[in-house]
Amino acid sequence: MEKSARPRTALNECVKVVVRCRPLSQKEKNEGYEELITINIVDVRRVTSPQPRLSQTAFFVDCRPAAVMVMRDISFYRNTLQGTEVQKKQPERTWYERLSTRAKEDKKLIDAPLQVVRVWPERGTVQVYNPKGEDKLFTYDAAYDCNADTQTIYDEMVRPLVASVLDGFNGCVFAYGQTGTGKTHTMEGTPQEEGIIPRAFRHLWAHIETSASPDVTHLVSCSYVELYLEDVRDLLAKDCKKLTIRGQELNGFYIPEMTSVVCRSAEEMVRVMRAGSRQRAAGRTDMNEHSSRSHAVFLVTVETAHRTTKRIRVGKLNLVDLAGSERQRKTGASADRLREAARINQALSSLGNVISALAENSPHVPYRDSKLTRILQDSLGGNSKTIMIANIGPAAHHYDETVTTLRYAHRAKAIKNKPVRNEDPKDAKLREYQAEIERLRALIEQRKAVERRKRPPRARPVTALQPHDPQEPPDNAEEDAVSVEHEHILAESTAAIEQEKSKTSELERQILALEERLVRGGAGKDLLNNLTRSQLILDQRNLEIAERKKREVEMQQKIDLEEETTAIVTNTFATLQQEVDHKTQRSVALRRRLPRDSHLARPGTAHHRLGTAGVR
Numbered sequence: 166m167e168k169s170a171r172p173r174t175a176l177n178e179c180v181k182v183v184v185r186c187r188p189l190s191q192k193e194k195n196e197g198y199e200e201l202i203t204i205n206i207v208d209v210r211r212v213t214s215p216q217p218r219l220s221q222t223a224f225f226v227d228c229r230p231a232a233v234m235v236m237r238d239i240s241f242y243r244n245t246l247q248g249t250e251v252q253k254k255q256p257e258r259t260w261y262e263r264l265s266t267r268a269k270e271d272k273k274l275i276d277a278p279l280q281v282v283r284v285w286p287e288r289g290t291v292q293v294y295n296p297k298g299e300d301k302l303f304t305y306d307a308a309y310d311c312n313a314d315t316q317t318i319y320d321e322m323v324r325p326l327v328a329s330v331l332d333g334f335n336g337c338v339f340a341y342g343q344t345g346t347g348k349t350h351t352m353e354g355t356p357q358e359e360g361i362i363p364r365a366f367r368h369l370w371a372h373i374e375t376s377a378s379p380d381v382t383h384l385v386s387c388s389y390v391e392l393y394l395e396d397v398r399d400l401l402a403k404d405c406k407k408l409t410i411r412g413q414e415l416n417g418f419y420i421p422e423m424t425s426v427v428c429r430s431a432e433e434m435v436r437v438m439r440a441g442s443r444q445r446a447a448g449r450t451d452m453n454e455h456s457s458r459s460h461a462v463f464l465v466t467v468e469t470a471h472r473t474t475k476r477i478r479v480g481k482l483n484l485v486d487l488a489g490s491e492r493q494r495k496t497g498a499s500a501d502r503l504r505e506a507a508r509i510n511q512a513l514s515s516l517g518n519v520i521s522a523l524a525e526n527s528p529h530v531p532y533r534d535s536k537l538t539r540i541l542q543d544s545l546g547g548n549s550k551t552i553m554i555a556n557i558g559p560a561a562h563h564y565d566e567t568v569t570t571l572r573y574a575h576r577a578k579a580i581k582n583k584p585v586r587n588e589d590p591k592d593a594k595l596r597e598y599q600a601e602i603e604r605l606r607a608l609i610e611q612r613k614a615v616e617r618r619k620r621p622p623r624a625r626p627v628t629a630l631q632p633h634d635p636q637e638p639p640d641n642a643e644e645d646a647v648s649v650e651h652e653h654i655l656a657e658s659t660a661a662i663e664q665e666k667s668k669t670s671e672l673e674r675q676i677l678a679l680e681e682r683l684v685r686g687g688a689g690k691d692l693l694n695n696l697t698r699s700q701l702i703l704d705q706r707n708l709e710i711a712e713r714k715k716r717e718v719e720m721q722q723k724i725d726l727e728e729e730t731t732a733i734v735t736n737t738f739a740t741l742q743q744e745v746d747h748k749t750q751r752s753v754a755l756r757r758r759l760p761r762d763s764h765l766a767r768p769g770t771a772h773h774r775l776g777t778a779g780v781r
């Protein structure tokens with residue numbers, strides 16, 4: 166298990182940024198984008214087209230073996246070219262080849278031997294072909310190509326963050342990117358591949374169930390809200406009621422009426438997540454069959470109490486699936502979708518401004534510009550360990566959006582957070598529960614004492630057992646009167662005792678209900694079956710592999726940086742050397758032009774200085 170002896174206060178910690186490039190979708194393949202990342206591009210030429218507008222802007226790439234690709238807005242070229250150059254029903258490749266022939270006729274060669282989007286996982290680098298100039302290179306904490314699965318991303322990046330949350334830190338994972346690039350796929354997952362959110366649940370519970378000490382008590386609760394059209398909605402409430410953010414607390418954002426569900430297993434949390442996701446606003450667009458129309462935040466709170474130290478640690482994990490930025494032209498949006506898109510883009514633009522302000526160390530960070538940035542305030546520049554997952558697609562059609570996402574992601578790397586372990590916060594629910602349990606126990610004790618006091622006096626010896634002659638006048642009438650009174654008292658006190666007993670058992674039920682919410686460490690230890698044990702061993706191995714890989718990427722980045730620095734120094738040196746050589750040559754030439762015996766050119770003389778001044 167991941168135990169930590171880290172200090173309470175972590176040093177400034179930068180936001181970790183990860184890029185994930187999804188594979189081409191079937192739709193993109195059908196539209197002919199496939200080759201954009203799979204074939205080897207050798208050069209780029211300018212096309213001369215019958216359409217003047219096209220001949221000015223169209224760059225395309227001559228590829229081996231024969232295909233040619235237009236790098237910029239592919240649909241625009243296709244639409245334009247299909248009508249003019251080739252017959253409509255000819256296969257895609259034909260017009261590529263036609264262009265290729267034209268390109269070969271063109272003598273102007275623009276040197277750009279690159280692919281469109283290329284991910285270098287071993288370097289954490291993403292390379293994007295730039296049709297207008299030099300290709301763009303972005304380096305991140307990690308970069309994943311279309312072959313990477315969510316398990317790898319979880320093990321390499323998210324697992325350590327969730328371990329920190331279990332240790333009392335705040336953590337945030339948020340997916341950012343253009344619509345249809347795989348944010349929900351990465352965060353929630355699909356029936357075929359579990360996403361980061363359910364993986365975090367399993368990780369969390371594996372830790373709780375196997376944590377060694379039964380002296381440790383845990384309380385896990387979750388909430389799920391979405392930001393739809395600038396309204397915060399409770400996805401766990403029946404009617405998705407609107408909520409108000411009541412200002413920023415020290416310990417993350419604060420929404421007082423938000424539903425909080427206490428969970429006792431990973432499965433329960435997955436059920437809660439699914440129920441909430443069903444309520445989330447979604448719709449169809451041309452870019453995504455099932456597009457999220459809201460920003461969603463799943464908040465997990467893990468409270469841990471230690472019986473011996475009497476300390477409570479509270480870790481909060483925000484799992485955020487943002488809605489994607491989108492262009493109206495590409496999404497083919499209806500009126501409703503447009504209204505949603507406008508709000509989505511507005512909130513994302515505020516997020517972009519916050520990222521820029523933080524990256525530039527600006528004195529004012531515009532958190533209050535949108536509810537999204539208020540919710541993410543703590544995760545960006547605050548008390549949290551944060552991972553940003555920037556999702557991109559490989560198709561050239563989305564070149565501009567891809568570069569924008571990569572730029573923001575790159576900027577986010579500069580954001581520094583100050584994570585502090587949350588120890589004994591005032592609002593810990595676990596403390597409230599423990600205090601309530603103590604109070605109820607004390608009440609039960611009091612009631613038991615009252616019960617003992619109310620216990621009826623001992624019954625007097627039963628004289629009624631002796632046969633009594635009804636003919637004889639009662640000689641002990643006074644005694645009988647006392648007995649009736651005694652029975653009456655007895656009945657009354659029995660009723661009172663029953664009442665007390667039912668109140669006591671009600672209190673005991675309340676205690677049980679409260680205790681049921683709490684989970685003791687090691688509770689599931691004996692129940693661990695072989696499968697779970699093997700899973701834990703596998704998780705541990707994956708973690709070790711992930712750490713090794715991370716070290717290798719860091720090492721490679723360091724080598725790249727050193728090589729880059731060496732190259733810059735060498736280039737600068739070569740340029741300086743060239744300058745010196747040039748100046749020397751000019752100086753020699755100048756000297757040659759002077760009369761050989763002229764004393765004016767002797768070094769150190771005023772004439773010499775005058776003579777060389779022009780050389781400088």
Ligand SMILES: Nc1ncnc2c1ncn2[C@@H]1O[C@H](COP(=O)(O)OP(=O)(O)OP(=O)(O)O)[C@@H](O)[C@H]1O
Nearest residue numbers: 187188344345346347348349350453456457488489
């Ligand atoms: N890494 C991946 N591997 C395979 N398929 C993927 C991957 N990423 C995304 N997809 C597929 O791409 C489609 C769009 O993904 P998803 O809905 O997650 O995008 P999104 O970024 O959440 O979009 P939006 O912002 O519109 O909600 C889905 O069909 C999804 O299964």
